[in-house]
Amino acid sequence: MNNFEFYNPTRIVFGEGKISELDRLIPKTAKVLILFGGESARKNGTLDEVEKALGEREIGLFGGIEANPRYETLIKAVDKIKHEGFDYLLAVGGGSVIDGTKFVAAAVDFVGDSWDILLQGGTNIKSALPFGTVLTLPATGSEMNKGSVITREEFHAKRAFMSDCVYPQFSILDPTKTYTLPPRQISNGVADAFVHIIEQYLTYPVNAAVQDAFAEGLLKTLVDIGPKALANPTDYDVRANLMWTATLALNGLIGVGVPQDWSTHMLGHEITALYGLDHAQTLAIVLPAMLIEKLPQKQAKLAQYAQNVWGVTEGTEQQQALRAIELTKAFFEKLGIKTHFSDYNLSSEVIEPLVANLIKNDMVTLGEHHDITPEVSRRVYTAAL
Amino acid sequence: MNNFEFYNPTRIVFGEGKISELDRLIPKTAKVLILFGGESARKNGTLDEVEKALGEREIGLFGGIEANPRYETLIKAVDKIKHEGFDYLLAVGGGSVIDGTKFVAAAVDFVGDSWDILLQGGTNIKSALPFGTVLTLPATGSEMNKGSVITREEFHAKRAFMSDCVYPQFSILDPTKTYTLPPRQISNGVADAFVHIIEQYLTYPVNAAVQDAFAEGLLKTLVDIGPKALANPTDYDVRANLMWTATLALNGLIGVGVPQDWSTHMLGHEITALYGLDHAQTLAIVLPAMLIEKLPQKQAKLAQYAQNVWGVTEGTEQQQALRAIELTKAFFEKLGIKTHFSDYNLSSEVIEPLVANLIKNDMVTLGEHHDITPEVSRRVYTAAL
Numbered sequence: 001m002n003n004f005e006f007y008n009p010t011r012i013v014f015g016e017g018k019i020s021e022l023d024r025l026i027p028k029t030a031k032v033l034i035l036f037g038g039e040s041a042r043k044n045g046t047l048d049e050v051e052k053a054l055g056e057r058e059i060g061l062f063g064g065i066e067a068n069p070r071y072e073t074l075i076k077a078v079d080k081i082k083h084e085g086f087d088y089l090l091a092v093g094g095g096s097v098i099d100g101t102k103f104v105a106a107a108v109d110f111v112g113d114s115w116d117i118l119l120q121g122g123t124n125i126k127s128a129l130p131f132g133t134v135l136t137l138p139a140t141g142s143e144m145n146k147g148s149v150i151t152r153e154e155f156h157a158k159r160a161f162m163s164d165c166v167y168p169q170f171s172i173l174d175p176t177k178t179y180t181l182p183p184r185q186i187s188n189g190v191a192d193a194f195v196h197i198i199e200q201y202l203t204y205p206v207n208a209a210v211q212d213a214f215a216e217g218l219l220k221t222l223v224d225i226g227p228k229a230l231a232n233p234t235d236y237d238v239r240a241n242l243m244w245t246a247t248l249a250l251n252g253l254i255g256v257g258v259p260q261d262w263s264t265h266m267l268g269h270e271i272t273a274l275y276g277l278d279h280a281q282t283l284a285i286v287l288p289a290m291l292i293e294k295l296p297q298k299q300a301k302l303a304q305y306a307q308n309v310w311g312v313t314e315g316t317e318q319q320q321a322l323r324a325i326e327l328t329k330a331f332f333e334k335l336g337i338k339t340h341f342s343d344y345n346l347s348s349e350v351i352e353p354l355v356a357n358l359i360k361n362d363m364v365t366l367g368e369h370h371d372i373t374p375e376v377s378r379r380v381y382t383a384a385l
Numbered sequence: 386m387n388n389f390e391f392y393n394p395t396r397i398v399f400g401e402g403k404i405s406e407l408d409r410l411i412p413k414t415a416k417v418l419i420l421f422g423g424e425s426a427r428k429n430g431t432l433d434e435v436e437k438a439l440g441e442r443e444i445g446l447f448g449g450i451e452a453n454p455r456y457e458t459l460i461k462a463v464d465k466i467k468h469e470g471f472d473y474l475l476a477v478g479g480g481s482v483i484d485g486t487k488f489v490a491a492a493v494d495f496v497g498d499s500w501d502i503l504l505q506g507g508t509n510i511k512s513a514l515p516f517g518t519v520l521t522l523p524a525t526g527s528e529m530n531k532g533s534v535i536t537r538e539e540f541h542a543k544r545a546f547m548s549d550c551v552y553p554q555f556s557i558l559d560p561t562k563t564y565t566l567p568p569r570q571i572s573n574g575v576a577d578a579f580v581h582i583i584e585q586y587l588t589y590p591v592n593a594a595v596q597d598a599f600a601e602g603l604l605k606t607l608v609d610i611g612p613k614a615l616a617n618p619t620d621y622d623v624r625a626n627l628m629w630t631a632t633l634a635l636n637g638l639i640g641v642g643v644p645q646d647w648s649t650h651m652l653g654h655e656i657t658a659l660y661g662l663d664h665a666q667t668l669a670i671v672l673p674a675m676l677i678e679k680l681p682q683k684q685a686k687l688a689q690y691a692q693n694v695w696g697v698t699e700g701t702e703q704q705q706a707l708r709a710i711e712l713t714k715a716f717f718e719k720l721g722i723k724t725h726f727s728d729y730n731l732s733s734e735v736i737e738p739l740v741a742n743l744i745k746n747d748m749v750t751l752g753e754h755h756d757i758t759p760e761v762s763r764r765v766y767t768a769a770l
Contacts (some may be wrong), residue, residue: 001625003400008393013644015388044443210629213602221594238591240386244595244642253638257399257629334765 004256009169010144012356014244016236018172019046021303022053022090025132025170030088031058033081035101037065037093044180050092050134060086065093068272069100071115071152077104078114081129083296084148088130091168094185095140098133105129118150132170136177138243139189139280141196141250143171158273173247175239183230186242187335188280190226193246194219194331195283199262200255202291203368208291215254216308221245223309224283226335263366264290267377270357277344278343282340284332289384291325293376297369341385351381386593389641395529396555399629401621405430405559407438407475409519410555415473416443418466420486421448422478428520429565435477435519445471450478453657454485454501458535463492463499464501467513475497476553479570480525483518489532490514501534507546517555520560523628524574524665526581526635528556537599543658558632560624563594568615572720573665575611578631579604579716580668584647585640586684587676588753593643600639601693606630608694611720618762647749649675654761662729668744669717669724674769677711726770735764 013021026032031358032054041063043049051059062077080086081104091101105128107114117125133141142148146167151158156243180184201215221241228238248254267290277285291298293317302321306312310327312320329339341350355378358364366372373381411417417439419432426432426448436444447462459551465471465488476486490513502510520528527533531552536543563571586600606626608725615624633639652675653667662670665675676683680703687706689699697705714724727736740763743749751757758763 001622001629003403007394007396011390011392012641013390014386018388197528207626209626210602210604210633213606214599215597217595217602221598225594237386241592241594241641244386248595256397257625259634 001207001257002259004107006252006256007143007281008252009162010168010169010251012144012247013170014173014240016174016176016202019049019052019134020049020081021172022132022134024056024089024234026057026088028056028057030032031060031086032088032090033060033062033077033086033094034038034090035065036063037061037067037097038057040180041092044177047281056347060084065097065100067096068152068158069096069103069303070218071150072154073117073130073320074104074107074150075114078096081108083359087129089129091131091133092136094137095133095142096237098135098142098168099140099150100150101133102128103140103150103161105131105160106163106166117151118152118157118159120161122163125163126164127163128163128165128207130169132172133168133174134177134221135243136173137181137185137189139185139192139247141193141247143168143173144247144251150264152340156273158269163238170246173243175243177237178239178243179234181233183336185277186233187226187337188278189246190222190229190242191280191284191332191337193249194222194226195264196249197222197254199264200258202305202317203259203261204342205300205304206258206279206299211254211258212304213258214248216305218245218249218254219305219306219309226331229368230335259368261366261368263372265311266363266366267354267358267380270354270361270363271350274353274357275344275346275350279377281344283338284337285341285384286380288325288329288339289380292383293380294367295321309359321345348382351378354381386591386642386669387644391637391641392549392638393529393552395553395636397529397558398555399558399625401559401561403559404519405436405438406442406557406726407435407519407612409438411442411473411475413442414649416445416471416725417473417475418445418447418462418599419449419469419477420447420462420482420489420495421476422452422482426477430519430564431477431519431562434545435475441493443686445469450485452481453534453543456488456503456535457539459485459492459535460491460499466493467747472514474514477517477521479522480527483520483527483531483553484535486516486524486565487513487516487527488535488546490516491546491548491551496601500537502546503542503544504539504625505546507548507551510546510548510550513548515554517557518553519557519559520628522570522574523563523571523631524577526578526632527560528553528558529632529636529705544656556632558628560621560628563624563628564619566618568721569663571614572611572638573629574579574615574629574631574721575607575720576665576669576717576722578613578634579607580649581634581671582607582639583672584649585643585645587683587690588644590645590689596639596643597689599633599763602692603630603639604690604694605636608716611716615720616726618697620643637645644753646715646751646755647680651748651751652739652743652765655739655748658673659738659742660731663753666722666729668764669722670726670769671765673710673714673724674765676713677768678751678765680706724769733767733770736763739766
């Protein structure tokens with residue numbers, strides 16, 4: 001096991017009806033700005049429930065935070081907070097709203113140009129406004145971690161930052177709030193959480209028994225409940241397990257003390273940036289091709305994954321590894337997420353622009369061995385055509 | 386899955402050599418009281434390492450905290466702190482030293498008679514001195530939870546308290562610090578952690594897929610590494626996995642959203658109180674008998690445990706459940722921990738005093754169904770003779 005540090009102070013309040021706990025979780029004297037995305041939060045009643053739970057507190061609303069939240073939008077929230085004097089933020093939504101709120105919380109307190117937060121990856125954050133979240137979409141894990149990804153249109157830039165200052169103080173996870181989500185958001189959420197786990201697990205063995213067992217437990221849970229979550233949208237236990245799994249997939253716990261490989265995410269980001277595919281779609285395209293490309297390095301862990309997640313018992317280590325890749329691909333397809341560029345009407349002409357973007361963004365030594373060069377990435381993209 | 390709340394702000398700093406990080410983890414201006422147990426902390430060099438890492442800070446020492454830490458001892462630490470003005474505590478040791486430090490931290494700030502903290506179970510704690518820990522014995526999980534058990538000799542009382550105020554600010558887990566522990570402390574630690582997991586897992590199914598998978602992963606890890614930790618005391622990875630497993634066994638995570646059954650601990654506490662057996666020995670005596678007694682209620686989960694932890698595939702649900710109990714008993718024996726009263730020269734005459742103590746301490750409706758009455762406990766004790 002590698003050395004590590006683990007710290008996660010976010011309070012999780014889990015279960016049906018828990019939005020009413022907001023009154024206990026937020027200071028009585030707080031002036032609260034509620035940040036959210038589209039009108040669905042109003043239509044499905046969640047915003048009303050939140051406002052009611054906040055009682056007599058002075059509140060404001062800031063809607064319109066997009067999927068892949070934009071700097072240009074968020075900076076308006078920063079101005080509103082400075083102008084109107086809010087001292088507590090509440091994100092109501094999925095990963096994009098929460099990521100956006102993290103940036104806003106840090107930017108309000110930041111001295112200087114707030115884009116520097118992104119340029120420095122958050123290392124220059126000294127403090128942030130306190131905030132909590134009401135999660136409505138299980139997928140990104142942002143509700144219980146310190147990371148955020150922000151897009152700045154004018155620079156064609158999508159950048160991440162992390163800081164201990166932007167852990168949510170609390171996150172309310174009410175599984176019934178996911179009942180009305182479109183199937184595509186559920187399948188995307190399952191795939192996103194799945195690949196979060198894979199990127200912290202499918203590298204090489206370092207004798208980290210607990211991290212491996214936890215990762216395998218989360219993966220097996222998703223394999224079991226992913227299709228059920230689509231088939232029975234109002235099965236409480238299925239949605240509860242999905243919500244808690246997606247949170248634990250990226251709250252830091254399974255990634256401590258082990259090598260990590262975020263190359264699939266990085267190659268996927270460029271596909272979203274240039275061709276607009278959903279994040280989960282890009283992961284489903286890249287991951288199987290990446291695993292084939294890195295088979296020699298990942299074979300031992302792939303065979304372990306085959307045995308412990310998929311129950312594969314027959315065959316050589318290499319055969320088991322290959323079977324696990326097939327089963328992973330079939331799992332994405334079963335969720336309704338296609339796994340080739342051609343499924344999205346993209347052909348070989350996308351390859352060079354994608355590789356060029358990787359180089360531009362300095363994504364030139366990816367993977368747990370830092371050996372996924374642009375040349376390797378080109379082969380992976382090509383194999384996924 | 387049941388509704389739940391999860392909160393755990395303790396920072397874990399894990400790995401060989403991490404004691405040197407104390408300088409970063411404790412404020413530069415802190416006046417630090419170091420609390421520890423016996424002279425082994427000095428002899429094995431850990432105290433020297435701690436003092437060196439604290440650099441120029443003003444420090445004091447308070448040694449002599451016993452196994453089953455005593456109120457009478459701890460109150461002397463409280464007096465020392467008030468008299469000499471320490472503002473930060475550092476526990477160096479195992480669960481007893483950490484439990485004791487939690488009480489001291491809360492008692493220093495407490496207005497009134499500090500025994501009331503125990504009488505109220507900690508609900509009356511408003512604040513506590515900040516403290517960190519350097520863990521030397523993997524077993525109780527106290528390094529990453531908010532619980533503590535304190536004994537007051539003059540009242541023949543052993544009582545627990547819990548409070549969000551007594552989470553350690555940080556805990557340093559250096560697996561090499563366990564190399565010199567006597568084998569008995571290692572086997573006791575493995576058994577203690579094992580039963581902590583069992584008490585949060587072996588009840589009845591509530592569709593909590595992740596909690597079950599995590600509990601099973603921790604149990605399987607202990608089954609694998611327990612004997613290895615005894616056979617190869619300086620195998621770093623084995624000790625690292627043991628240390629992290631014991632911490633996660635009782636940091637709250639696997640117990641959220643599921644029923645719990647702490648009856649084995651409660652029946653075991655009385656055996657320690659009256660006859661002085663090690664805590665782990667009492668658990669090894671009580672658990673198999675308790676599982677047989679509660680077989681009808683626990684059968685479904687016992688069969689799941691048989692399959693997922695012990696790899697049992699043959700037989701009916703009842704046969705699998707019984708096999709799991711046999712295997713659990715054999716595991717304790719393999720660790721060198723005997724599983725019957727007679728192994729410790731205790732005979733049937735202990736039963737009534739133990740039952741009388743349970744009644745005196747109001748332990749009369751134990752278990753996940755609150756149906757373990759003194760009569761049931763008497764049967765369990767008797768079956769364990």
